[in-house]
Amino acid sequence: MGETSFDLMSLFWMLVRIIAIFAGVMTMVPILIWMERKVVAMFQFRIGPNRLGPFGAMQPLADALKLIMKEDITPAGVDRFIYFLAPLLAMVPALLAAAVIPFGPASWTRITDLNHSVLYTFLLASLGVYAITLAGWASNNKYSLMGALRSAAQMISYELGMGLSLITVVMLTGTFSLREIVEQQHLLGWNVFRAPTMFIAFLVFFIAGIAETNRAPFDLAEAETELVAGFHTEYSSFKFAMFFMAEYVNMVIFSAIATTLFMGGWSGPGVNFQPAAYDAAGALVTPATVVGGWPFVLLGVFYFVAKIFFFLFTYMWIRATLPRFRYDQLMNFGWKRLVPISLANIFLVAMFIAWRRDWF
């Protein structure tokens, strides 16, 4: 959608979309807190929360209330400005990334469409590490600082593998726009299956994503057993809640990006999408439409959310299964396994594209 007209109505609808998507992403947080506790309980032969509401569904509300009612402690000796800034820095980039994700086939299901949205999301994802590093530094606590250092080192070693696996997607689709990537997948099949070695890129991307969101088994930055609580040791009350929410928002955003890049986004059986048609001069002939109108757009959104939940479940599944990596194992894995593998994969995918040039 290339509308750049800033009349009042389009501004209004833009605001409505922003609020709706912001609310949607934030609603995912309590759902995820509940889901995580239930799913991990399942994996540990337990029942999980079942006192508040049906199946314990009101548990996140109680958790949130408890966190907000707690005393907000600012320890002596902290760098106050950075100490207050860090939780915001954790939250804001995570939410900003939602701006370019195509939640559905129609233009009203996304906030905007940048033609370099892949780079934009990648940029915001790497900004998240600043929150952790600054929180650890500003806390003036040795455990926090250790967590921050680990997080920084982890980011550097994983972002590379992640970027290299992203390149294969861009090579296949020939675009940096998330919208176009999904539309291509809708017409040509999911990116995981488009080249024989694309599943390697997907695996590398997913592993790096777990590291990116600081989830088990790569939760070295918080490592309860070693570092008390890592970078958020000195945070309490709502500032801690901000880190907590940011972790879940990051999970949602990362799952959304993984779905968009590799698993076909909103595409699925029943969604009949007609891409926009252009004439030889590049002028728009017919705009992109979804056959059947808004019910089918919502069906696309449903597919997208279902795929996101598949990823989120996998997150929890991995957390319930694998023990935490040791610091040096993590670095070894990042630099000596993921980077060479994704480099080789770029080569393989490039060969495949050259061989089957007529497919692309």
Place this chain on the structure above:
Amino acid sequence: MAKTVPGMGIIKGMGRTLKHALGTTFGKEQITVSYPEQEKPRPHRFRGRHILNRYENGLEKCIGCSLCAAACPAEAIWVEAAENDPENRVSPGERYAARYEINMLRCIFCGYCEEACPTGAVQLGYDYKMVDQQDVQQDWSSRDNFIFVKEQMLVEPGQGKPDPLSQALDERLKQNPNHDRVW
């Protein structure tokens, strides 16, 4: 195969945990219970709060011999015996326990009193919830209230704890009729 392909161990482990998760949700693998509503069955030989048994005709089994008090390593039991009135008997023997008190704060639930008892009067029952409950009218705010008196521990005839050994043997015999011969 599992050793040679990198990542196979992770895949195997993930499969195992998923199997258990499904078993917990849809099968019978779940090992915790919703405690106040459900309780886990106690084993036959569980040692909980004491009970004082009666014979079928309602007479108390306790004859006030104080052997339980002598056996008690924590000195938690206090027994005072009195002569039975032949017209209005409390127990079948010469004497009965006029006072029978157990200090539950001293008791270590070792079961020596049960072993020492010549008539099977005192037994360690299945109740372990010696905390404030809505259905038990007991005030736990004072230490004095943890000294259980005879009336609190006496149970109706036939309500006693079954002999754990014979019970266990019955269970085994039910499963395998030849069990006693094998044993």
